[in-house]
Amino acid sequence: MNKIYCAAALLLLVASGIWVAIPAQGQVAPQPVYTRVIRTQQADFSWDTAKKGSVKGTLKFSAKRASAPVVIYLKRVDGEGKFTVPDMLEVSQKEARFEPGFAVMVAGQKAKFLNDEKKEISHNVYFLGAAEVDLGIFDQAQSVEHQFTAAGEVSVHCSIHKNMDAKYFIAPSPAFALVENDATSFTISGVPEGKYQLKTWQKQKRFKDAEMDVTVEADKEASVTVEMAR
Amino acid sequence: MSNQPLPITRASFRLATVAVLVAAMLSGCASTPSYPDPQPGEGQVLVNLKGVPRQGVKGPKRDTVRDDYSTSVESIEQGKNFERVRYDRLPDVVVLLETANGSPVHPPAPGVQATGSVLTLGKKGFDHVQCCVNHGATMALTVRNERQTAVDLFFDGEAGTFATLHLEAGKEGSIKLGRGIHDVTCDQEESAACRVFVTLEGELWCGTSEQQAFFGSLQPGDYEVSVYAPRLPVVRNHVQVSGGQRAQVTAELTVNALPKAGR
Structure with missing residues (x-):
């Protein structure tokens, strides 16, 4: 009877993907199909309930900088966790121009492309880069939605x-700051405690992108200096 | 039989001139590029470029326009914003030929200058949106600044490299670039941008979608053809080259093959 229970327990454990070594009693344990649960990089925590801190920093440029935006974003080492994505970005196509022509979005966020031409003009939207998708052709007053899932640069055509x-940057999480014009300081607040990589992305690349490790502690402000050199 | 030459009248001279002109025009119009036959033991690759418009796109709607004295029909899409993509005339298409095993297509010969390596910055930006620096001894890109002000150029390489080039007004300069793709931008003008392709082992061709990319004197073996057209996904093909043969590939330059989503 005990053997039957043991076998049933073993089957359940193997089926659930967790292997537990059973002491062999005259039997050779069968080789498991897989020995551990393969987890994705998505950390199992919620931004809503996590303890949070912030990152305050200064950008130091080795030469005169362009006024074009620089995005400073945090990429959590063990996955981004569950966060509330920002509202849908609405993109106009009036006069054959994507408006906004540049935006920073968050992975999981949706964009709605609206053909709001005053005349009967059709448009198409397709992406290259972090997303390579064709959204089809749509006539005046029609719209199409797309959810950006992967982080990175997307060119819209x-x-x-x-x-x-147009050019959009998809940040991996809401933990990012946009620095434009002459600004050199930034604050990223509401960041769940943990280990992150701080990275930069420039709309017009004038410097090498920076990358550094940052640890965020609850109710504390991590201070960083980001060197942008050529 | 008289040995006297035929008299050349004014009428016959005119006729002959017209005939020569017509023949020249016809030969010019109907000219298809001719390529040398492959030698035994060597192969060739001919890449037929074909720009294909997005499926389902109709021509612009037309509207009747009336003024005091006349009535005309014209497109409702007017102005620079509404310029349409001419898929049959895509400019600056770059074709890269590489061996499948990474060995050089042609070993760089000493003293051979890099080809297609001059980029000009004029009033309206760069003269190309894509250009290439082929294998050769120099591996350098020459940039001419035809503007009346100094400019600073930035070269952002896909391999993480980053380089700058300062050019005084009306001057030219040279920059050595590593293999790979480099995005060139100008500090003084946001819209001026060019993508430079540099190869060491492969061979590059740059032209329009009306043309064919020809690669000759190739060792038999497996090759990879990559076609880069501005604003379009990269097209990659595998080609097997045999001695004495010309392998042909057709590269469709289109967004039709992209995965569909939305709605």
């Missing part, structure tokens, strides 16, 4: 009109 382009 229309296959009909050759000057209709």
